Amino acid sequence: MDDFEFRLVKRDKSSNARAGVIRTPHGEVNTPVFMPVGTQATVKTLSNEDLRDLGAEIILGNTYHLYLRPGHELVKRAGGLHRFMGWERPILTDSGGFQVFSLNSLTKTTEEGVRFQSHLDGSYHLFTPEKVIEIQQALGADIIMVLDEPVLYPCSQEQASRANKLTLNWAARCLQAHNELKHKESKQGQALFGIIQGGTYPELRETSAEALLKLDFPGYAIGGLSLGEPRTTTWEMVDLCIQYVPETKARYLMGVGTPEEMVEAISRGVDMFDCVLPTRNARNASLFTKFGKLIIKNSQYAEDFSPIDSECSCSTCRNYTRAYLRHLFNTGEVSALRLATIHSLHYYMDLMKTAREAILQDRFPDWKAEFSSRYQSKEKGEGND
């Protein structure tokens, strides 16, 4: 028996939404799931205890950042990323490709791999498919990702096609390197996911999906979306990719997204999400609530002695008022960042939890309709926030 398994628990009758369980060496993950982003071996402002209290079942680490600091070899000597950061539940690491391209204006991509300069000190580095597998095996996450070359939006079909070919070639090399290293180090635990690319070109998405499916990865990510393309195009591409991925495989929509996007993606059959929005926006005093966003620094909250959301059960809402949180932000207290992050991450986790319950209890369409009416109506009402 493999250490990794995706088990489908329940299908929604009227949509592609589904509830499942991912089994990993560090425990099970209930899907749909949101993975808080822990770029530098920490989810910004939070402790592991905070994450456990929030019910986080899996977090994401960034290979690019961890490779540069503290270095994957150091993490390996610490006993792997779980031990290094003291997090006992599952972890997923990305391949570092996205950060290489998004944090560096000067990258050189060849068949071999991608050469880049560190955003920290300008030093030169080369990420090849084999190298990112080596790094990710050193980090020791439960789920690791292939190296891909993302394309921006808009992108010509020629460019997207070229990137797609390279990405497929790299995926095969990643898989081979992974299998060889797995064998060599007797590591059975890590699951390597493929990433379907192809920009906004249906035929390229199909080519990508078909080729990757032949490699039989245990899970598939959909990459390169939510980069500015029209919303209808996003869902067209998601639907197309998901058609190709068998029901028995986990599906991960990378970097998505807003609550509305995630709910829509769940209804289309996506199981896994990650995004910096809840954590990054919280640090900028912009909070997610079931009514839409709330800008806590606004003067209207100066003497508002009610919680962010009176129905929210997060520790911030149970213990603090809007006026107090606004005061902490206005006076530059870093505790504001953590209290806000706790609230918004709780909102994201709760969204996944209630979506799952709705699927399991055959009331997903009602749940989705209720979400949409509440979230959008209030967001319009607070449009000037």
Place this chain on the structure above:
Amino acid sequence: MDDFEFRLVKRDKSSNARAGVIRTPHGEVNTPVFMPVGTQATVKTLSNEDLRDLGAEIILGNTYHLYLRPGHELVKRAGGLHRFMGWERPILTDSGGFQVFSLNSLTKTTEEGVRFQSHLDGSYHLFTPEKVIEIQQALGADIIMVLDEPVLYPCSQEQASRANKLTLNWAARCLQAHNELKHKESKQGQALFGIIQGGTYPELRETSAEALLKLDFPGYAIGGLSLGEPRTTTWEMVDLCIQYVPETKARYLMGVGTPEEMVEAISRGVDMFDCVLPTRNARNASLFTKFGKLIIKNSQYAEDFSPIDSECSCSTCRNYTRAYLRHLFNTGEVSALRLATIHSLHYYMDLMKTAREAILQDRFPDWKAEFSSRYQSKEKGEGND
């Protein structure tokens, strides 16, 4: 029966050290006690839950800062500082005098009070004895302080004498304003402490202590020390002041200090302390341990996978390694600030707790000797930290 009471529980036989209990409207405080500094209605980086976990029985708020932001009237409308910040245990507020003088280069002191400019926006404000009592009653702390004019070190006897006279005059006016407002608002809860000043001049300290004792405050602070004067002078002044304060009154050494200073002060009969050192130093990656200070950013800790102090029971030491904490500081993660603060504050709280236990169990001299040998020997050994 008054809401405030200091009860002497035990006297050490071979020193002036003592264990006591302070009763306040928001609960009891065991002494000796260290009061974490919560300048802007928050102990920097921590939540109230963190403070409770650390066993904090009382915290300090700064009148100057709270008066400027969010404003004492707003705090009053929130139901007082306890309600505003969600802290249910005792609070002490200072009078704001020290901040006025230390944060402003241009202050104008007259018999009436002290005129100053806000360090935030340059606006002009006047603190009179009556005004700081009004502000502190609006904030609603359990223990409040009289307005005083601190003197720097060194300071001429003439200047110190002039400040002393003004401070005594202001103390009487504070007491009168406090009694009048207490009566008017039917607030019986707050205890107003006097502050013995007089710089490093024994005769001025005596004058100050004698005059304040006549006003019969429920507790007495010793102010204006640990400002650069020789250590022997500090203790000479502390001993002198304490001689005057009856055993039945709480004694508070303001702004002190390092672990060594606090242990020494306890042995001389001090009950209460506050200081920014454990929290401020922690945010600068300098940690207090029973061996002395530890600079966690030092490269020697890069691969040190042991806790800050393997015998420490704080949540940071139970869950994280030196290498990980160093990584968080080096990558600028704000979670580092909180984890470090938790450790150093735990060290301070634990120092008070074990000192108290030692006094209660008649082994304070041994405890003090053990503290000194451990703390100093290792500090020397790590002198380059």
